[in-house]
Amino acid sequence: MLNMAGVGFRMWAKALAKGRSSGLSALLSGCRAASGVSKGSLPGPYPKTPEERAAAAKKYNLTVQDYEPYPDNGEGFGDYPKLPDRSQQERDPWYQWDHPDLRRNWAEPMHWDFDMFIRNRVDTSPSPVPWSTMCKHLFGFIGFMLFMFYVGAKFPCYQPVAPKQYPYNDLYLERGGDPEKQPEEIKHYEI
Amino acid sequence: MADFSISKHGAMGAHLVRRYITERDTEPDPAKKYEFDPNFGFGERKEREMIATQEQMNLAQLPLEQRDYCAHYLLKLMKCKRDYWPNFLACKHERHDWDYCEHQDYVMRMKEYERERRLQLRKKRIEEKAEAA
Numbered sequence: 001m002l003n004m005a006g007v008g009f010r011m012w013a014k015a016l017a018k019g020r021s022s023g024l025s026a027l028l029s030g031c032r033a034a035s036g037v038s039k040g041s042l043p044g045p046y047p048k049t050p051e052e053r054a055a056a057a058k059k060y061n062l063t064v065q066d067y068e069p070y071p072d073n074g075e076g077f078g079d080y081p082k083l084p085d086r087s088q089q090e091r092d093p094w095y096q097w098d099h100p101d102l103r104r105n106w107a108e109p110m111h112w113d114f115d116m117f118i119r120n121r122v123d124t125s126p127s128p129v130p131w132s133t134m135c136k137h138l139f140g141f142i143g144f145m146l147f148m149f150y151v152g153a154k155f156p157c158y159q160p161v162a163p164k165q166y167p168y169n170d171l172y173l174e175r176g177g178d179p180e181k182q183p184e185e186i187k188h189y190e191i
Numbered sequence: 192m193a194d195f196s197i198s199k200h201g202a203m204g205a206h207l208v209r210r211y212i213t214e215r216d217t218e219p220d221p222a223k224k225y226e227f228d229p230n231f232g233f234g235e236r237k238e239r240e241m242i243a244t245q246e247q248m249n250l251a252q253l254p255l256e257q258r259d260y261c262a263h264y265l266l267k268l269m270k271c272k273r274d275y276w277p278n279f280l281a282c283k284h285e286r287h288d289w290d291y292c293e294h295q296d297y298v299m300r301m302k303e304y305e306r307e308r309r310l311q312l313r314k315k316r317i318e319e320k321a322e323a324a
Contacts, residue, residue, distance in 0.1 A: 157204070158207075160301065160304050161303075163221070164259065164296075165259070167258070167259070167260060174255055175255065190237045
């Protein structure tokens with residue numbers, strides 16, 4: 001595991017201190033940044049014994065009662081905890097979170113779909129009006145509008161005027177009529 | 192039978208009420224062709240005169256909707272606008288002439304509709320009389 005920033009610093013420090021070129025050993029040893037994963041903190045296989053469960057709960061910063069792993073049915077979750085499917089938007093906006101945008105504290109166990117439940121994305125907060133009411137209002141309105149469009153098509157509105165009269169046999173030639181054929185004579189009169 | 196009572200006050204849209212509710216069989220249908228002979232009821236009927244020729248309208252590239260019986264006024268207006276551009280206020284007289292011609296055309300359309308409607312009512316009266324007899 002190579003951390004380039006740590007390696008670079010260390011090489012510079014050593015070169016300054018000793019005044020001779022650092023060898024391969026310096027590159028390989030390197031120093032470790034605090035952002036790396038610590039030993040034993042990665043997820044592991046599904047816990048089968050109570051001791052394994054307790055160890056997994058401690059690893060994920062959960063109490064043993066709260067710790068509930070995903071069911072072991074071959075989906076590959078291992079011992080990752082099953083947290084409730086609640087989006088970050090539902091959390092208290094006034095509490096002083098460590099990460100205010102994510103509404104999460106340091107070392108808090110992350111949901112499997114945490115990147116989905118951020119505030120910019122999926123939101124599970126309750127709607128202000130019951131879902132059934134919202135559905136009724138929306139589909140009622142859409143249904144009413146469709147019905148009115150249908151009625152409007154069946155009984156169209158129009159002005160009480162006769163069709164407009166055009167000269168030259170209703171513009172026979174202009175509308176692409178055959179110049180060889182003689183069109184029917186259409187006469188218009190004044191009224 | 193049309194009832195000449197106070198309840199017959201019609202505003203805009205009265206023709207729609209007649210067409211769809213009260214007099215469904217006599218009110219003219221805009222989709223259907225008018226069925227009465229144009230000369231019926233007239234002694235001598237004057238034909239509408241078309242002044243602009245087809246060639247003139249073609250050269251001016253008028254759209255089809257504007258090639259009506261007022262096209263000669265429109266051609267005059269277009270020439271005036273072309274000659275007096277950029278003074279867009281210059282052709283009021285020509286524009287008014289064209290507008291008035293279009294207005295008269297629209298009034299004629301209204302009269303044609305009304306004529307058709309009255310002939311339909313008359314036809315219905317005659318039929319009812321024949322049935323009653």
